[in-house]
Amino acid sequence: MGKNMLIAQSGGPTAAINASLSGAVQQARCSGQIGKVYGARFGVEGILKGNIVDLDGCLRSEEDFHVLECTPSMALGSCRYKLPAPGEDGEVYRRLLQALHEYEIGYFFYIGGNDSMDTVAKLSRYFAEQGEDIKVAGVPKTIDNDLAETDHSPGFGSAAKFIATAVQEIIRDASVYDTRSVTIVEIMGRDAGWLTASSALARDEHTGAPHLIYLPEVPFSVADFLGDVERLHKEVKNVVVAVSEGVRTADGRYAAESYQSGVVDTFGHRYLSGVGKYLENMVRHNIGCKVRSVELNVLQRAAAHVLSATDIDEARGVGQAAVRFALEGKTGFVAVIRRASQEPYEASYDCAPIERIANVARNVPPEWITPERNDVTGEMLRYLEPLILGEVRFPTERGLPKHFLLRA
C-alpha cells in the first residue's frame, strides 16, 4: 500500500462538488496504490484544527457514494480561508505539514474555485521547496463557471439547468393572466455572466421569453434598461427579464448600490436588497405597470433535485482524473475538462498547471453578447446546451431527496 490521501472542499457550495469527492475517493480505492483516505472538515482550516475524518469508515457501499453524489453543498464542509504567503506566516505551513506527516499523507486534493486554487499553488510550491514528496492537486468547482483553462467548471451545468428550469416555470407563471406584466429574475454571478446567460436556454418560440438578458460583463444603464422594458412592454404581453446580481453601472458601482444608500428605515438603518428588487421598484415608479421580481437565491447552487447528469458525470470524472494524474507522479496541477467534441458532445480530462488557474477569472467573451448588449448569441447557446443534458435519478426517502450527512 502507498501513502495516505487527504481531501478537502473549499469556497462556495455547489450541487456537484460532492460528486468530485465521490470520484476521487472511488478512484483512490480502486487504484490499489493509496492507503487510507482522509477528509478534512471545513477546508484547510480543518487540517490546522485537527478536524480530520476517516472517509473509508463513512463511505462503504455503492449506495453511500450515490447518495453522496446527489447531496448538495459540501459533505466535508467548507471555508473561505486564504493561505498567507509562506514568507508572511511560515508557522501555518509548518503546522499543515506536521498534520500531513502525522496522517502519513502522500496526496492532497483540494476541491474548490479560483481562490482555493491559490491554496493549492502555494502548498505545492512549499512542499517542492521543502523537498517533501506530497502530491498536491486542485479539483475545480464553481457554479460561476469562471475558471480559466477548463472548458467549463463542474457545478456549473447543474446550476445552469436549475436556472433554465426555474426560468421556464416562471415564464409559464408570468403569462397566466390576460394582462400585461413585467417579471425580473435576479440570477447569481457577481462578475461572470455565465449563469445569467443560462436563462436563455428556457426560451421557447411561443413566448420568446426571457426577452432581455443583462450580464455583468456589460456596463449597466438603468435608463437603457427602462427604455428596453418600456419598448417591449408595448409589443409583448408578459415581459421577462434576466439580470445578473453583479451588474454594475459605468462608474463600477453595483446597480442597486447608489439607490440603496438612500434607502433607510425609520432608525436610519440602510436597507439592503438585490438588484432584482431594485429594478422592480424602478419599473413600478417609472413605467407604472404590474411588475414582480424573483431572486433565485441559494437554490442556484443548492438545488440537487435538478442535477445535470452531464455535470455529475464530469464532476465525478474530474475527481477521478485528479487522483490518476497524481498517481502518475504529477503535482501542482488542476484536473480540467476539455470539450473533445461538440456533436455529439464529448468531454475528456486533462491537467493544467495550477499557476494558470489560481486567482484568474474567465468572463463571458464579448462576441457571445449581442450588439444590443441585452441578450446572448447562438454561439453561447451552443456552448451551454450540452452541459445541462441528462437527468439524475436521486434516491428519495419519505418523498424527499436523501442526503449524505457526515456524522463525524
Place this chain on the structure above:
Amino acid sequence: MGKNMLIAQSGGPTAAINASLSGAVQQARCSGQIGKVYGARFGVEGILKGNIVDLDGCLRSEEDFHVLECTPSMALGSCRYKLPAPGEDGEVYRRLLQALHEYEIGYFFYIGGNDSMDTVAKLSRYFAEQGEDIKVAGVPKTIDNDLAETDHSPGFGSAAKFIATAVQEIIRDASVYDTRSVTIVEIMGRDAGWLTASSALARDEHTGAPHLIYLPEVPFSVADFLGDVERLHKEVKNVVVAVSEGVRTADGRYAAESYQSGVVDTFGHRYLSGVGKYLENMVRHNIGCKVRSVELNVLQRAAAHVLSATDIDEARGVGQAAVRFALEGKTGFVAVIRRASQEPYEASYDCAPIERIANVARNVPPEWITPERNDVTGEMLRYLEPLILGEVRFPTERGLPKHFLLRA
C-alpha cells in the same frame, strides 16, 4: 352523443391544476356521454370574450395528456374576475348563458380556489332559476390548502414537496461553513400556514432545522422572534427559520408593514419587500450575526419539476370525479378528496355542496401548533407526510421539462 362540455381555470397558478384539466377531459372522452370538449381561455372572462378553444383538437395523444399534467401554471390561462350578483348585473349572466347555448354546453367545470367556487355557486343557482339544464361543478385547486370540506387541495402536495425539498437544500447550504449563522426562509400563504408548516418535513435529527416555524395563524411579535433567534443562536450553529409571508402583529398589520412604511428611497418612494428581508434586517441590526433570507417566491406554485405523484394522481382523480358526478346528474357541487385511510394512505373522491366551500377559508387548527407557537406538532406532520409521496417522471426536451403550450 350528449351535450358539449366547457372547462376553465381560475385563480392563482399551481403545478397540479393542469392534471385536473387532463383528468376531466379524459373522463369526458371515455364516458362516451359528452359531445365536444371546449376550454375557455383566461377563466370566465374568456367565455364573455368568446375566447373559447376546441380541446379535442389540442389534446390528441396519451403523451399530450402526460405533458399537460407536468406543465405548471394554467394551460388555459386564468383570471381574477369576481362574478357580480345576478341582481347587480343580469347582463353578464345573460351573456354567459348565450355563449353556453351557442356552444351547446351541458356541463361546465371550473377549476379554482374558494373565490372561483363563488362563481360556480352563482352560476349553478342562476341556471337552476332559469330552468337551464346545464350542470355546473367546481374542481378544487390551491397551493394554500385552505379550502373547506376537502381533506386537502390538489396543488398543495406538490407545493409542500417543493418547499420541503428546497428547505432541506437550504439547510445543507446554511451549514457549510464552520461559523454561526441565521437563515430565514419566507414561504407563501397570506392567511393559512399549511405551506409554511410543510417546511417541517425537511427536518432531520442531525441538524434539527428548521428550528423555528411561524404561521400566520399566530399573532407575530418581532420581540418574541428576536428572543427565539437569540436563544437558539447560542445553542445551534446554523439556525434556520421558516416564516409565512402572511404573519401579522397583534394589531392585524403584516409584520413588515409598519417597518416598510418608514423605508423610503431618496425620491420618497416606499420600498416594498417581504417579511423575510425585513426580519433579516432586524436580526442583523439587533443580534448582529451573519444572516441571510431566502424568499421561495413563485417557484412554490410553479415548480412542476418537483411534483408529488400523490398530488398529481389526486388532481387528475378529482377532475375525473367531477365529470362522473355531473354525468350522474349532480350540479352545484365541488368534487373533494376524503382521506379514506391514513396507514396505508388512501384517498377517495366525494362531492360537497358548493355553498360550504365558496368564500370559506380553512386555517391550521390551533392544536397543530406547539404551545410555544413557533413550531408545528407531530399530528401536523402525520397529516402532511403522505401528501408529498412519490416522484413524477416528467418528459424532457434538451435537458429541460417539456411543457404543454396552447397555441390557439
